[in-house]
Amino acid sequence: MAQRRYLRPGAQVFWRRPGESQIGVDPRCAVVVDGLDPVEQGLLEQLPRLGGEPDLDVYARELGVGRAPVRRLLDRLAGTGLLVTQPPLLDGPDDRYWHLAEVAGHPRPLRRGEACVLVRGLDLLGLRVARILAQAGVGRLLLEDDAVVGLDDLAPDGYRGSDLGHPRRQQAFRLLRAGSPMTALTAPAGTRPDLVVLVAHGAVDPVVVRPLVRDDLPHLPVLVRELDVVVGPLVRPGQGPCLRCLDLHRTDDDPRWPAVATQLTGSPPTGVETSLGWLAAAVAAHQALAVVDGRGVLLASASLEVSATYPLPRYREWAVHPACGCGGVDPTETAAEAVRPETEESPSSTTAGIDGRSRPS
Ligand SMILES: [Zn+2]
The missing domain is CATH 3.90.930.60 (Outer Surface Protein A; domain 3)
Structure with missing residues (x-):
């Protein structure tokens, strides 16, 4: 039949x-x-x-x-x-x-329900990334954060006043379980996440990144700075620039950068401007979903800098730094999944009809 x-x-x-x-x-x-x-x-x-x-x-x-x-x-x-x-x-x-x-x-996307994403850094921005991923159907989310809920974490969609001073991880777990009961928030020992989203303020702590590189875990940094949030690059160890590559590029521009970066790593989070927080969470979740779906990833060797002052992110490409020794190969040369930014041109207009069918303009 x-x-x-x-x-x-x-x-x-x-x-x-x-x-x-x-x-x-x-x-x-x-x-x-x-x-x-x-x-x-x-x-x-x-x-x-x-x-x-x-x-x-x-x-x-x-x-x-x-x-x-x-x-x-x-x-x-x-x-x-x-x-x-x-x-x-x-x-x-x-x-x-x-x-x-x-x-x-x-x-x-057909396999989101089987995907596992670890979100490390559960400030308001990290919590929103986790919520978007849960709502979009990612089957398993793992949550990590050693800090407690602070005043900057409070929002109608975020932590509440009664959460102040309690561990972020515990309160995020409660909020996600209530909002997305179909999402698993624990995993059997030894489960490897498909992606680690690293939400950090000022600078990403190399101590956090090292085991991800060692264990060959893809990770996507979401870095809050004074006037913007930088999403990316997606690091697939050995397949493109790593976060140390970025630091080395920055040190080429400013030899005193390592001294500043060390202080930034230990500095307290400063919160995120409201519209920027939503925008950055959406961009980060967008690329995280592209990774777990196996779709093209714009940030395979690039980052997007989003700000509250302009609605379009700034696209910035990164190369493997020759002094890094991470073995990264430019993914745009090797991987079919890398995608390029879309131009402003609109997609195809009317095409010739075949058998009485055509695309409308
Ligand atoms: Zn590197």
């Missing part, structure tokens, strides 16, 4: 004129279908509500038109990428987004 076909969740159908309908609006995933007879066009308009072939067949039978126009319609849509052969089980905003992104050529 032929496989049944279903419309991807999130796809909407719009009437354009008799015989011509449009599925979706974004030119990256939308398509115009013309040459439809009135029955086919009526069936297409019902497709988002009915979901797929089984219910469309029932609907067609009730109309008294039989299954033939259903077959013809779905055959017409076969090359659009908008049909799948498994009924979509979940239909939340993330599912709908990634289904349509898949039409636009981005792989749909």
Whole structure:
């Protein structure tokens, strides 16, 4: 028996004129279908509500038109990428987004539930990163922080006044368990996280980084500075610049940098400006999800500097420092996963129709 076909969740159908309908609006995933007879066009308009072939067949039978126009319609849509052969089980905003992104050529994350991310540094920014990852479906989060909740950690979505002075890790655990009960917050001994997100203020402590390099664990620094937050580069030991490479580059520019960095490492956190805190958490979680999904990672050998003064992050590429000895190879030369920043050009406009289909502009 032929496989049944279903419309991807999130796809909407719009009437354009008799015989011509449009599925979706974004030119990256939308398509115009013309040459439809009135029955086919009526069936297409019902497709988002009915979901797929089984219910469309029932609907067609009730109309008294039989299954033939259903077959013809779905055959017409076969090359659009908008049909799948498994009924979509979940239909939340993330599912709908990634289904349509898949039409636009981005792989749909299928294994987030099996992923494990360790977030080290659970100030308000780190807590938000953890919350985004949990909400986006990362199956297991491990939390690390030795500090206690301070005044700068309090926010309506963060720690509460009653948390003051209590261990951040313990309170973050409680908040995440309440907000995302499906996310595991513990792991069997010896579990290797897929990624470690390091949230730090001033400078990343080399003592924290050393075991990550030794154990070959990918890590993504999220560094709070006075006027910005630096996200990245994603360090995959041996595959690109490491955090020591960055320090050596900075020392090339300022020979006294190591003295300053040492003092920064031990200095108390200063909190993060409100809009910057959200922006940085979103950027960090965005790239962390790209890592666990196995999608292209913009920060494979680059960082994004986000600030409260300008909405676009500053993109900065980093090279392996010749004096580091970390063995890093430029990932843009070796790894297929590295991606480049997108330009301001909009995606493809109308393309020539094939068999009565075209992409709307
Ligand atoms: Zn290095």
